[in-house]
Amino acid sequence: MSVILEGRDIRKSIGESEILNGISIQISTGDFISIVGASGSGKSSLMYILGLLDSPTSGDVIIDGKKVDFGDAKLLSKIRNKKIGFVFQFHYLITELTTYENILIPMLKNGVKDRESLKQRCYELIESLGLKGKEGRKPYQLSGGEQQRVAIARALANDPEIVMADEPTGNLDSKNSAMVMDVFLGLNEKGRSILMITHEMYLAQETKKVLEIKDGLMVS
Amino acid sequence: MRSILFIAFKLLTERKRQALVSTMGVAIGVAAFIAMSSVMNGFQIYFIKQAVDINAHITLKIEETDDPDRILKAVYGEDIVADVLGSKPKDLKDKIIGYKHYLDKYENDDRFIGIAPHLTGQAILNYGTKEKSATLIGIEPALERRASVVDDYIEFGNLDKIVTDRNSIIIGKLLARDLGIKEPGKKVTLVSPSGGLYTLKVVDFFNSGITSLDQSRVYMNLRTLQAILDKPNQVNELIIRVKDVDQAESLAAEISEETGYYAESWQRAFSNFLQIFKMQNWITYMMVFAILIVSAFGIFNIMMMTVLEKKRDIAILKAIGYEDGEITRIFVFQGLLVGLIGALLGCLLGYLIEVWLASLKFDLVGIIRASGFVLDRRPRYFVLGFVFAMVFAFFASFYPSWRASRLFPVDIFRSSV
Numbered sequence: 001m002s003v004i005l006e007g008r009d010i011r012k013s014i015g016e017s018e019i020l021n022g023i024s025i026q027i028s029t030g031d032f033i034s035i036v037g038a039s040g041s042g043k044s045s046l047m048y049i050l051g052l053l054d055s056p057t058s059g060d061v062i063i064d065g066k067k068v069d070f071g072d073a074k075l076l077s078k079i080r081n082k083k084i085g086f087v088f089q090f091h092y093l094i095t096e097l098t099t100y101e102n103i104l105i106p107m108l109k110n111g112v113k114d115r116e117s118l119k120q121r122c123y124e125l126i127e128s129l130g131l132k133g134k135e136g137r138k139p140y141q142l143s144g145g146e147q148q149r150v151a152i153a154r155a156l157a158n159d160p161e162i163v164m165a166d167e168p169t170g171n172l173d174s175k176n177s178a179m180v181m182d183v184f185l186g187l188n189e190k191g192r193s194i195l196m197i198t199h200e201m202y203l204a205q206e207t208k209k210v211l212e213i214k215d216g217l218m219v220s
Numbered sequence: 221m222r223s224i225l226f227i228a229f230k231l232l233t234e235r236k237r238q239a240l241v242s243t244m245g246v247a248i249g250v251a252a253f254i255a256m257s258s259v260m261n262g263f264q265i266y267f268i269k270q271a272v273d274i275n276a277h278i279t280l281k282i283e284e285t286d287d288p289d290r291i292l293k294a295v296y297g298e299d300i301v302a303d304v305l306g307s308k309p310k311d312l313k314d315k316i317i318g319y320k321h322y323l324d325k326y327e328n329d330d331r332f333i334g335i336a337p338h339l340t341g342q343a344i345l346n347y348g349t350k351e352k353s354a355t356l357i358g359i360e361p362a363l364e365r366r367a368s369v370v371d372d373y374i375e376f377g378n379l380d381k382i383v384t385d386r387n388s389i390i391i392g393k394l395l396a397r398d399l400g401i402k403e404p405g406k407k408v409t410l411v412s413p414s415g416g417l418y419t420l421k422v423v424d425f426f427n428s429g430i431t432s433l434d435q436s437r438v439y440m441n442l443r444t445l446q447a448i449l450d451k452p453n454q455v456n457e458l459i460i461r462v463k464d465v466d467q468a469e470s471l472a473a474e475i476s477e478e479t480g481y482y483a484e485s486w487q488r489a490f491s492n493f494l495q496i497f498k499m500q501n502w503i504t505y506m507m508v509f510a511i512l513i514v515s516a517f518g519i520f521n522i523m524m525m526t527v528l529e530k531k532r533d534i535a536i537l538k539a540i541g542y543e544d545g546e547i548t549r550i551f552v553f554q555g556l557l558v559g560l561i562g563a564l565l566g567c568l569l570g571y572l573i574e575v576w577l578a579s580l581k582f583d584l585v586g587i588i589r590a591s592g593f594v595l596d597r598r599p600r601y602f603v604l605g606f607v608f609a610m611v612f613a614f615f616a617s618f619y620p621s622w623r624a625s626r627l628f629p630v631d632i633f634r635s636s637v
Contacts, residue, residue, distance in 0.1 A: 074543060095234075106541065109540065166633070
């Protein structure tokens with residue numbers, strides 16, 4: 001299994017407080033890693049840095065063997081668009097857009113111009129995530145579970161190498177949580193790497209590897 | 221670019237009410253600009269064209285100097301300070317010496333279209349019991365036609381009659397009305413400044429639309445007026461028509477230098493009106509700009525509101541790879557779209573207002589006379605209105621858009637818990 005993404009000795013301070021105290025992590029093809037920890041332990045901060053949404057105070061992020069230059073905003077945007085898919089606790093769907101359009105926008109950014117292949121990819125995701133018939137609905141016309149599945153479909157739109165999920169079930173009931181978890185497990189079975197932040201141990205135990213962060217340090 | 225246009229269009233069209241309000245703001249601003257420019261400039265251009273074309277682009281005349289200190293200055297120098305009492309205006313030698321030489325000279329200069337001699341004077345016209353003062357202008361129709369457009373304003377086209385019948389005159393339409401003359405052929409009595417009485421036949425009316433001219437002007441044969449005023453072979457004005465009216469000022473200075481007479485350009489002759497027009501324009505454009513600024517604030521408000529409401533969307537767009545510049549463009553494009561639709565609607569509305577104003581019929585009597593609004597319907601006002609709206613829309617949307625691009629997605633994700 002090849003390493004897709006690696007974090008080396010990542011440290012993050014905000015003012016006087018140190019959030020991450022030198023964390024190293026490797027994510028390889030087909031990994032399903034969950035990161036657990038108490039609230040404020042630094043797990044989301046780590047995901048934001050690994051997902052290139054935030055920069056570390058020190059340490060490196062290596063993607064496909066190349067050290068990421070956090071000063072190159074254009075490159076960071078490009079990597080986020082092509083290689084990483086994000087799912088958050090809240091769906092963050094654009095309320096003015098339909099299911100279909102929400103899934104479409106990462107692909108448009110990726111420069112996919114062929115209308116037919118855009119349509120085909122969108123409908124493929126809609127179908128695989130059980131959203132058939134909901135493609136024309138706005139987010140407020142969907143249930144919480146459906147909204148989160150649309151967000152997952154959007155994260156998968158550009159076929160990223162890794163999906164990063166920050167408490168993806170944090171806002172869902174147990175039934176929808178199980179459904180979303182099934183989606184992630186299914187994706188991982190097909191070879192997709194997943195990094196999931198959660199504070200729910202029963203969900204973490206379903207993943208291949210569980211890492212715990214405590215006070216900004218990886219403890220297991 | 222496609223994704224930016226797509227998102228911008230969607231964000232805007234899904235907020236129809238707000239978009240409509242700001243679009244209408246822009247449309248009203250543009251329409252007001254077009255309508256007001258059309259009315260104001262229509263009036264001004266009409267007045268200047270009429271007044272300038274009828275009078276002259278350049279008038280060569282004797283400078284009116286009435287300096288009671290002139291003798292003292294001649295003896296003691298220009299620096300003398302004196303207050304001369306009991307001085308009377310002197311009868312100046314009111315003629316242009318050797319005017320035929322100037323006629324020949326400037327007639328052959330290709331910067332000029334034509335030059336014509338005038339003899340002007342004042343008199344009283346009597347018709348029945350009515351009497352009115354009049355400004356007499358002695359002309360040579362053949363030359364006059366080349367130096368002014370007087371022919372265009374002679375109602376029945378009888379300008380040449382003053383050549384064939386030397387005792388005939390053409391009087392201003394309003395002067396005729398004031399005297400009670402309704403049709404040509406009537407005989408009036410002219411009382412000259414020296415008290416001489418002359419019976420002259422009105423053969424036509426002069427109707428320029430400029431009230432002050434139509435109320436006072438009388439055209440007659442140059443030779444006849446020379447006889448009446450006892451100024452044989454004299455003229456006191458030369459009027460010159462130039463090819464480029466904007467060059468009149470510099471050409472006047474050149475002519476003045478060459479001839480030693482006072483050459484007055486149309487800009488100087490109408491400087492009072494031009495100043496008033498300039499002030500009018502300032503007031504008009506300030507009002508229109510105020511409207512456009514209000515509409516720009518409408519766009520600014522809506523964009524700021526949108527940015528504040530759409531923080532989460534901006535954060536997710538950034539997370540999925542949209543760059544700062546693209547976020548800016550998404551919001552600027554919304555502002556420009558409002559500006560574009562508003563400007564197009566404004567142009568349409570402005571056109572409809574122009575059509576409506578043009579259809580209004582009423583008697584307008586003031587500096588000019590017209591039977592309704594005199595409009596300047598050139599496309600330049602539509603182009604200018606359109607450009608202003610787009611520029612205002614751009615600036616109104618740029619700051620909120622820039623603010624949007626500066627949002628840090630992690631802050632939004634953290635604060636959304």
